[in-house]
Amino acid sequence: xxxxxxxxxxxxxxxxxxxxxxxxxxxxxxxxxxxxxxxxxxxxxxxxxxxxxxxxxxxxxxxxxxxxxxxxxxxxxxxxxxxxxxxxxxxxxxxxxxxxxxxxxxxxxxxxxxxxx
Amino acid sequence: xxxxxxxxxxxxxxxxxxxxxxxxxxxxxxxxxxxxxxxxxxxxxxxxxxxxxxxxxxxxxxxxxxxxxxxxxxxxxxxxxxxxxxxxxxxxxxxxxxxxxxxxxxxxxxx
Numbered sequence: 284x285x286x287x288x289x290x291x292x293x294x295x296x297x298x299x300x301x302x303x304x305x306x307x308x309x310x311x312x313x314x315x316x317x318x319x320x321x322x323x324x325x326x327x328x329x330x331x332x333x334x335x336x337x338x339x340x341x342x343x344x345x346x347x348x349x350x351x352x353x354x355x356x357x358x359x360x361x362x363x364x365x366x367x368x369x370x371x372x373x374x375x376x377x378x379x380x381x382x383x384x385x386x387x388x389x390x391x392x393x394x395x396x397x398x399x400x
Numbered sequence: 401x402x403x404x405x406x407x408x409x410x411x412x413x414x415x416x417x418x419x420x421x422x423x424x425x426x427x428x429x430x431x432x433x434x435x436x437x438x439x440x441x442x443x444x445x446x447x448x449x450x451x452x453x454x455x456x457x458x459x460x461x462x463x464x465x466x467x468x469x470x471x472x473x474x475x476x477x478x479x480x481x482x483x484x485x486x487x488x489x490x491x492x493x494x495x496x497x498x499x500x501x502x503x504x505x506x507x508x509x510x511x
Contacts, residue, residue, distance in 0.1 A: 289443070317498070326404070327444070327489070327501040376443050388434070389499060391443035 285311045287379050289392030296367055297400055303363045304395045306377030312357035313379035317389070318350075321374045333360045367399040402427040404502040406490055412508045419477040421505045423490030426471065428500070430492040433466055433473050438487045438504060447488075448475075480509045 286309040296302050306316055314335050319327040331352050332340045339352035351363040364371055374396050378389040403426040413419045423433070432451045436444035450457045450466040450473070457464045463476040477484050487504040494500035 287443075319501075324503065326503040329498055329500070332496075332498065374441075378443075388446045388449060391436075391445070394441070394443045396441070 285379070285390045287377065287390045287392040289377055289395055291395055292393060293396040295398045295400065298368055299366055301363055301365045302367055302397060303361055304375055306360045306362070306379070306392050308358045308379045308390070311379070314357060315380040316354060316360040317378045318352060318362050319376045319378065321376060327376060364397065367397070369399045372397055372399045402494070402500070404428070404490060404492060404500060406502040406505040408503065410506040410508055412510060413480055415480060415482060415509055415511050417480055419480050419484070419507050419509070421475040421488055421507070423473040423475065423502055424471060425492055428492050428494060430494070432493050434491045434499065435464055435475050436489040436491060438489055444489055477507070482509045482511050485509045
């Protein structure tokens with residue numbers, strides 16, 4: 284099946300620094316990728332929809348200047364958390380639209396655990 | 401407001417029995433509904449998709465029903481095994497092909 288790779292799987296950083304998370308579709312091209320955030324025992328909250336070659340569409344309440352998304356190619360999207368603060372500590376998960384399979388299925392990465400000290 | 405509700409209490413079930421989970425939704429008109437499995441510290445893994453014009457879908461030991469009148473989906477795991485222990489997420493098509501997720505329901509299968 285389709286594979287989505289996310290890196291790093293965990294990262295610890297100091298408050299005020301920026302962190303970049305990569306999401307790659309390994310064996311298919313994804314014109315659309317999605318970024319989610321999940322707090323403990325909570326649902327996945329969609330942060331933004333990333334389309335290759337165009338600006339990301341952010342969900343209400345998500346600061347686009349804080350969470351920078353770049354979808355430069357059909358296999359790579361990046362999320363940069365700028366000037367991270369402890370409240371940004373969370374589990375960030377990307378998914379890619381496997382639309383070519385015509386199943387509606389989303390393929391998820393393994394997630395990136397961000398801890399901001 | 402829009403809501404997707406799954407039972408917050410873990411379902412403890414004896415091995416071999418059928419586990420049944422419920423997903424209720426409000427103020428959505430989803431074209432399809434999906435179920436995912438999520439293990440601790442991992443990303444969700446797709447299990448099944450059921451469309452609005454389908455009543456039931458099966459895949460191996462899994463069965464999903466979708467009642468658009470009741471605005472409810474039931475997810476069944478038959479002949480449950482300890483390896484089925486995980487959190488199961490209900491997800492709805494929330495417009496523009498975006499998925500909205502419930503909080504998930506944990507299943508613990510007791511050997």
